[in-house]
Amino acid sequence: MGLLQITFTQEQLMQMVNVRNTEVADVFFTYVTYMGDGAFFVIICLILLAVNQRIGVMALASFALSSLTSLFLKSVMFPNSLRPLKFFEHSAFEYHIIKGLDVHSYNSFPSGHTTTAFAVFSLLTFLDTRKSRAWLFVFLGVLTGYSRVYLFQHFVEDTYVGSMVGTISSVVVYLALQKWTFEKTSRPIP
Numbered sequence: 001m002g003l004l005q006i007t008f009t010q011e012q013l014m015q016m017v018n019v020r021n022t023e024v025a026d027v028f029f030t031y032v033t034y035m036g037d038g039a040f041f042v043i044i045c046l047i048l049l050a051v052n053q054r055i056g057v058m059a060l061a062s063f064a065l066s067s068l069t070s071l072f073l074k075s076v077m078f079p080n081s082l083r084p085l086k087f088f089e090h091s092a093f094e095y096h097i098i099k100g101l102d103v104h105s106y107n108s109f110p111s112g113h114t115t116t117a118f119a120v121f122s123l124l125t126f127l128d129t130r131k132s133r134a135w136l137f138v139f140l141g142v143l144t145g146y147s148r149v150y151l152f153q154h155f156v157e158d159t160y161v162g163s164m165v166g167t168i169s170s171v172v173v174y175l176a177l178q179k180w181t182f183e184k185t186s187r188p189i190p
Contacts (some may be wrong), residue, residue, distance in 0.1 A: 012083055013156040017149045023098040029147040036113025036144040041120045054181040059123060066119035066169035074107045081109040084152050098150050111154040111162035117144035118166025126174045
């Protein structure tokens with residue numbers, strides 16, 4: 001994704017995604033985007049708490065760190081960053097926007113949904129004993145980030161940075177709590 005950022009402008013990337021719209025994709029991505037919703041991560045945390053308290057605490061810590069980092073970046077560092085709808089409001093290009101979808105105008109950078117998705121799916125990748133599922137988790141994170149661009153909520157750069165913030169948050173939490181989490185009183189996810 002970083003190579004795309006160097007090769008194309010944000011406008012070109014938005015148009016590449018936007019012209020590939022279908023009615024099925026409109027419905028599909030409207031639901032896929034919820035994998036990046038904070039409520040989704042909280043549900044995952046509660047499930048992990050029920051399975052293994054220490055892993056659940058690790059998940060909650062990852063959620064807290066990724067959410068607070070994203071909130072700090074959105075509110076303090078980049079408080080008025082325009083979202084695509086506002087940025088392209090006078091564009092000659094006719095963008096596809098899903099009817100009835102609440103499309104925001106500000107606080108674009110970074111994508112909070114992508115941050116959340118990569119935080120949860122990165123952590124699940126680290127915790128899962130079956131490493132063959134890592135590609136599935138990465139795919140779900142990328143799919144969530146793509147949904148944010150498809151739904152005209154974020155630029156590609158917003159989702160790219162969101163993916164890094166989410167992944168780094170989970171790496172930091174995993175490394176900080178790994179020893180405590182996997183002591184004898186704990187067991188990894190089957």
